[in-house]
Amino acid sequence: MNHKTEHSTGIFAIGTLLATDDLVADEIVSQGLAVKGRQLGWVTAEGTLIEAYRMLCTTRVGDRVVWLLARGEVRSVDKFRDLLRTVDWNNALYAGGNVRVDVTGKVGWVKDTRFAGQLVMDAIRDQASLAERPRPEYESDQPDVRIAVRFGRGQVDIGVNLNRTPLNQRGYRAEGGEAPLRETLAQVMLARLKVDRKVPAIITDPCCGSGTILIEACMRLNQIAPQCHRSSDQLSKWTGLERISWTAITAEERTKERQCKTRFMGFDIDPDAVTRARANIERAGLSHLISVEVGEIKDFSPAQMNISETDQTWILANPPYGNRLGRDDDLVTLYRLLRDKCKAFANASLGLITSERTLVQALGLRSNKKWEMQAGGLRLNIARFELGLKSEQFNNEDNTIPPEEVLPLLNRLSKNLKNRSKLLKYNNINCYRVYDSELPEFNVVIDRFADYLHIQEYRPPKTVDPKSANHRRQLVRQWVPKHLGIPLKQAIYKERFRQSRKSQYEKRAEPLCIH
Ligand SMILES: C[S@@+](CC[C@H](N)C(=O)[O-])C[C@H]1O[C@@H](n2cnc3c(N)ncnc32)[C@H](O)[C@@H]1O
Known part of the structure; x- marks a missing residue:
């Protein structure tokens, strides 16, 4: 594949989180480029080197941009070696530079990704040695160049990772605090919720932590390219970089910035989090657009922000959740408090991102839309709720909020699932016991069989x-069933009791299953 001039076209790929390929594909199309292929977490496009770097500057959701040097159908180690030999490594890499190889995806014939990485290093070193150049060294922390190899569906893509550090690192977040949201994930949330479809009067985050959601929302609405502050030191040092001007690309993107009328306001109970958020906002150059104060959810209200009944408001939150902060019982109370406070907003939408579906359910609100995705080993839920008079926002509470009497059982189910979640996930188990008569007042045994209870x-x-x-x-x-997210008709009940000798073999008129 050619990378000799800035105008010659080639193929580049954008690596992204699972289940976000559609968003990356939209970003590619919005730059006027054609999507070539879509696989899980890997979207390819055709374009020039400049266009690939422009995508790097503007992608909100992508983690990396890879300029492909070779791709092909490969089903054995020997074929992989052959493909590696087709790459002109000496032309792409500087003599004496050090390299890191990132291998992703899986195929049966390469069990160990380190082995695949070693084959790449061998190919690079063989060519260097033939040309009597210094031996390229492997460097995992501060490489000059990152080489990317991706296996998928019998095909291998090999290329240069144009960014040396991941794209979620925008440069503004020096300190994240206890449970910061990944920047690209915040953008996935904003894109799914379509926060910028209509420009809202205000975007607020009642538990903003280090301010990620507010910063990313502000950049999105003001059309600020996420990588416009990235220095060229944070790009792979390969020969292709000489053929473009990173300064010109970022400068051109800066001319596209717009100042929207939205106000951005955040609150957090923790004064240290507020200090961190303010420092991050300042580093992002957004102090004139975003304000953050110490504040508790219990005081969250339209009056606190001078919001009128007609102001269209987005409440965006990544409230504490079990794996990162807080205890389960407290969290249910906190989520319900948040719900009650949101009721006071006349014309608002609420967008949440959390790893615990049960906490979203505990809100007792009917979501307009929900999305699930996997990130950092967590299953994340994004949900959108309409609030205020214009919609039938809140469900009938009787129907959606579990009564106090059943909460000990529901909390126990959540706890059991949480304790076993890693085991179940790593062993791919979908049939297991959820609860075994642990609470005397709930003498039931609950088993899950895939989508059935x-x-x-x-x-x-x-x-x-x-x-x-x-x-x-x-x-x-x-x-x-509701708590575990299983439709009622997929729950099967049996009544168990000790039978006397004769009765156990008697025929029953009705089957024991009740739907
Ligand atoms: C999961 S973190 C949010 C992380 C944030 N999205 C970020 O990227 O840094 C949850 C935040 O909620 C805050 N919090 C917990 N209880 C709160 C309350 N009652 N009122 C306001 N904030 C609260 C915590 O201090 C923490 O910063």
Whole structure:
């Protein structure tokens, strides 16, 4: 593949988070380029080297941009070596530069990605040695050049990673605090929610931490390219970089910035988080557009921000969640407090990102839309809710908020799932016991079989009032499937009780399954 002039076209790929390929494809199209192919987390496009660098400067969701040097169908180690030999490494890399190789994707014939990386280094070194150049060294922390290799569906892509540091590192976040949201993830959230479809009067984050959502939203609405502050030192030092002017590309993108009328305001209970957010906002050059104050969710209100009834408002939040901060019981209370505070906004939409679906459910709001994705080993949920008079925003509470009596059981289910989540995920297990009569007042056994629930109810002893036993049974039937995100019709119930010798073989008129 040619990289000899800035105008010769080639293929480049944008690496992205799983389940965000559609967003990257949209970004490519919005730059007037054609999408060549889409695979999980890897979108390819055709364009010039300048266009590839421009994508690097402007992509909000992409993690890296790779200029391809070779691609081909490869199904064995020997074929992979052959493909590596087709690359003119001496022409692409400077003599004496050090290299890092990032291998992603999987194929049966390369079990160990380190082995694939070693084959790349061998090919680079063989060519250098034939040309009597210094031996290129491997460097994982501060390489001059990152080489990317991606295996997928029988095809291998090999190229130069144009960025040396990941694109989520915009340069403004020196300190993230306890649980910072990845910048590219904040952009996935904003894109899914379509925050910029209509310019809102205000965007607010009631628990803004280091300010990521506000900064990324501000950059999006003001059309600020995420990498416009990236220095060329943060780009791979390969010969292709000489053929473009990074300064010219960033300068051109800066001319496209617009100042929108939206106000950006954030709050956090933690004064240190507020200090960090302010420092990050300043580094991003956005102090004149975003303000952040110490504030608690309990005080969150339209009056606090001078919002009128007609002001269209976006409330965006990444509230604390179990894996990073907080305890489960407190979190349910906090999410419900947030819901109650949001009720006061007359013309608002609420967008949440969290790793715990149960917490979103605890809000007791009907979401207009939900998205699920995988990032950093967590399953993330993004949800959008309409608030205020214009929509039937809040569900009938009786129908959506579990009563206090069933909460111990639901909390126990969440706890059990959380404790086992790693084991289940790494072993790809989708049939397992969720709950085994651990709480005396809920004498049930709950098993999950893929998308089905099997709930076995033990008949209570005669000492228990049948009316209250029946009430509890109804609570289990109503809330457990909902809590676990399983449709009611996919929950199967069995009643278990000790039978006398004769009765156990008698025919029953009705089957035991109740839908
Ligand atoms: C998951 S972090 C948010 C991270 C943020 N999105 C970022 O990128 O840095 C949750 C934040 O909620 C804040 N928080 C916890 N309880 C709060 C409350 N009652 N009121 C306001 N903020 C709260 C924490 O201090 C923390 O900064």
